[in-house]
Amino acid sequence: MADDREPPALFEDEAETPETNPDEQVNGNPFIGETTEITLDDEEAKADTVPEESDKGSSDLAAGGSEEKSETSAAASVDVTNLSKPSEDDSEPAPTEKPEEKEVEEDEEDDTFDMNIKVTDPEKIGDGMGSYMVFKVTTMTSMPTFKNSETSVKRRFSDFLGLHDRLNSKFLHLGKIVPPAPEKSVVGMTRVKLGKGEESTPVDFISKRRAALERYLNRVARHPTLREDPDFRQFLEADVLPRAKDTAALSGGGLKRFVKSVGDTMFQLTTKMSESDQWFEEKQQQIETLDQQLKKLHLSMETLALQRKELGSCTAGFAKSTAMLSNAEEHATLSRALSQLAEVEEKIEQLHVEQADSDFYVLAELLKDYIGLIQAVKASFQERVRSYSNWQHAQQMLTKKREALVKLELASKNEKLPQAQEEVKEWEQKVEKGEEDFGKISKAIQKEMARFEKNRVKDFRESMIKYLEAMMESQQQLIKYWEGFLPEAKAIA
Numbered sequence: 001m002a003d004d005r006e007p008p009a010l011f012e013d014e015a016e017t018p019e020t021n022p023d024e025q026v027n028g029n030p031f032i033g034e035t036t037e038i039t040l041d042d043e044e045a046k047a048d049t050v051p052e053e054s055d056k057g058s059s060d061l062a063a064g065g066s067e068e069k070s071e072t073s074a075a076a077s078v079d080v081t082n083l084s085k086p087s088e089d090d091s092e093p094a095p096t097e098k099p100e101e102k103e104v105e106e107d108e109e110d111d112t113f114d115m116n117i118k119v120t121d122p123e124k125i126g127d128g129m130g131s132y133m134v135f136k137v138t139t140m141t142s143m144p145t146f147k148n149s150e151t152s153v154k155r156r157f158s159d160f161l162g163l164h165d166r167l168n169s170k171f172l173h174l175g176k177i178v179p180p181a182p183e184k185s186v187v188g189m190t191r192v193k194l195g196k197g198e199e200s201t202p203v204d205f206i207s208k209r210r211a212a213l214e215r216y217l218n219r220v221a222r223h224p225t226l227r228e229d230p231d232f233r234q235f236l237e238a239d240v241l242p243r244a245k246d247t248a249a250l251s252g253g254g255l256k257r258f259v260k261s262v263g264d265t266m267f268q269l270t271t272k273m274s275e276s277d278q279w280f281e282e283k284q285q286q287i288e289t290l291d292q293q294l295k296k297l298h299l300s301m302e303t304l305a306l307q308r309k310e311l312g313s314c315t316a317g318f319a320k321s322t323a324m325l326s327n328a329e330e331h332a333t334l335s336r337a338l339s340q341l342a343e344v345e346e347k348i349e350q351l352h353v354e355q356a357d358s359d360f361y362v363l364a365e366l367l368k369d370y371i372g373l374i375q376a377v378k379a380s381f382q383e384r385v386r387s388y389s390n391w392q393h394a395q396q397m398l399t400k401k402r403e404a405l406v407k408l409e410l411a412s413k414n415e416k417l418p419q420a421q422e423e424v425k426e427w428e429q430k431v432e433k434g435e436e437d438f439g440k441i442s443k444a445i446q447k448e449m450a451r452f453e454k455n456r457v458k459d460f461r462e463s464m465i466k467y468l469e470a471m472m473e474s475q476q477q478l479i480k481y482w483e484g485f486l487p488e489a490k491a492i493a
Contacts, residue, residue, distance in 0.1 A: 114141055114142040114143065115139065115140070115141040115143060115221045115227065116139075116140045116141070116218075117137065117138070117139050117140075117214065117217040117218050117221055117236070118137075118138045118140075118214060119135050119136070119137055119138075119210050119211075119213045119214035119217065120135070120136050120138065120210070121135065121136040122134070122135050122206045122209075122210050123135075123136075124192065125156075128193065128194075129193050129194075130193075131192070131193050132156050132157070132158075132193075133156065133157060133189075133192060133206065133209075134154050134155065134156050135154070135155055135156070135157075135210060135213060136152055136153075136154060137152065137153050137154070137155050137217070137235075137236065138150065138151070138152045139151050139152075139236045139237075143227075145228065145233065146233065146236070146237065147237060148237075151236060151237050153236065153237070153238065153239060155235070155241070157184070157189075157209070157213075158243075159235065159241055160181050160182070160213055160216065160217075161181050161184065162241075163181070163220075163231060163232065163235045164178070164179075164180065164181035164216075166231045167220070167226055167229060167231065167232065170229065170231075171225065171226065171229075172379060172380065172383055173383050173386075173387075173441075174440075174441065174444055175380050175383060175384065175440070175441040175442075175443075175444030175445040175448060176223075176225060176226070176380065176444065176448060177223075177373065177376050177377055177380055177448045177449075177451075177452055178226065178376055179216060179219040179220055179223070179226075179372075179373060179376065180216075180372040180373065180375060180376055181216055182209060182212035182213060182216055185205070185209075188205040188209070191205065192205070192206070208365075211361060211365065212365065212369075215365070215369060217236075219369070219373075220232060222455065223451075273385045273388050273389070277442070279446070280381070280384075280442070280445075283381075283449060284381060287374055287377055287378065287381075290374060291371065291374045291378075294367050294370055294371050294374070295371060297367055298364060298367035298368055298371060301359060301360075301363050301364040301367060302360070302364050304359050305356050305357075305359035305360040305364055306356075308352055308355055308356035308359055309352070309353065309356040311352050312349045312350075312352035312353045312356060313349075315345055315348055315349040315352055316345075316346065316349040318345055319342045319343075319345035319346045319349060320342070322338055322341050322342040322345060323338075323339065323342035325338055326338035326339040326341075326342060333491055333492045333493055334492050336488065336491075337488045337489055337491070337492050340485055340488045341485060341488075341489075344481050344482070344484075344485045347477075347481050348478060348481060351474050351477055351478060354470075354474065355470070355471065355474050358467060358470040358471070358474075359467075362463050362466055362467045362470065363463060363464075363467055366459060366460070366463045370456065370459075373452070377448075377449070377452060380445055380448065381445065383441060384438070384441050384442060384445055387434070387437050387438045387441050388438055390434050390437075391431070391434030391435055391437070391438050392434075393434075394427060394430040394431045394433075394434045395431050395434075397427050397430075398424070398427040398428060398430075398431050401420065401423045401424045401427050402424055404420055404423075405417070405420040405421065405423075405424055408420050
């Protein structure tokens with residue numbers, strides 16, 4: 001029975017401890033401890049403490065500091081309840097995330113920038129295999145780091161690839177998520193190079209590339225660190241850029257990138273990291289799942305866009321056949337109705353084409369962009385593994401150097417001791433730096449992931465709303481067309 005009564009007895013003792021103070025004995029209120037103990041989360045208890053404090057003030061008019069004393073006793077009782085109730089302390093892991101959330105919120109406040117980049121006016125320069133496409137890049141911004149509020153420059157596709165390579169080499173090892181540049185299409189550019197005149201230029205390929213380049217630049221501009229990079233500002237402002245080297249898919253640089261990708265793959269297969277941070281383990285699993293689902297959805301959206309285009313082509317064929325039938329029809333009202341039906345089908349064919357473009361540019365390309373961004377996220381996670389590997393290697397080398405130093409001391413080889421001691425100090429510094437670098441890249445990735453998730457939700461929300469609005473408008477137009485045709489069909493006699 002003593003064990004069963006022990007917890008409430010402790011709770012009551014803690015609540016009654018203020019009564020043993022002489023200052024509170026003067027007040028003569030035996031309920032001070034209990035009321036102050038409940039005032040953590042109970043608003044009704046707060047309301048009850050108000051008259052008690054007024055009673056204390058009326059009973060001890062001579063002691064002017066009674067209210068301050070009651071506040072100190074209340075503070076003491078609050079501390080006791082915090083210690084006696086560990087369930088309230090279970091929420092303490094949250095403050096470990098709150099500083100990161102505050103940092104992200106501060107970055108978001110600083111992220112209110114005014115920059116809009118447009119890629120327009122694709123132009124083919126030259127003929128044959130030596131030709132290339134040039135795009136007009138127009139930047140409108142009020143940022144003080146830029147010389148003018150609006151600038152326009154000409155850039156070729158290799159310039160975009162060169163910009164990505166420079167940004168990637170600068171910021172990837174720091175844990176930054178660098179948006180990937182659009183992929184180079186050998187087949188598409190070969191068609192452009194071999195085409196003669198504007199009529200033979202693959203307009204669909206050029207329009208897709210133009211839109212992808214525009215999205216790429218705006219994603220870079222959205223990042224608070226990347227948009228302040230001198231290379232990025234030079235890309236947007238300089239009239240002439242240094243020629244980007246090794247950006248061709250079939251060049252020596254392309255071979256180097258292929259070898260590097262193979263080396264990175266081998267590093268991933270051979271290097272294993274025993275993950276001790278549950279946050280990173282959960283995020284990696286989440287990214288893998290998201291990558292798989294986005295790829296499936298992207299394939300479905302591309303198929304939907306292609307089939308909707310085929311539907312438009314079939315609708316156009318149906319409209320043409322209906323028009324030919326109306327010309328051969330002798331019945332006047334039926335001929336007129338068929339002619340009107342052909343016109344309606346032509347309009348519907350245009351709606352299908354516009355909806356197919358919405359399928360592709362609004363959703364399919366967004367999914368493709370985020371599939372590429374997820375690869376950039378994986379690359380940043382892999383850089384963290386590389387940093388951890390360097391740190392562990394330094395620790396192993398430090399252990400070997402210390403063992404060698406101990407052997408020299410036991411062998412009394414004093415002439416080699418200074419060099420061995422210097423090597424130990426050198427590797428101790430490398431271990432400290434490796435640990436520091438690993439901590440920095442871990443924090444940087446956490447901040448980058450918070451920004452990535454926020455932007456992902458925002459982008460998908462905006463795209464889905466835009467897609468649904470386009471579909472609703474298309475369906476409303478479709479209803480309008482059929483309602484206009486209905487009287488013609490009823491007029492057939």
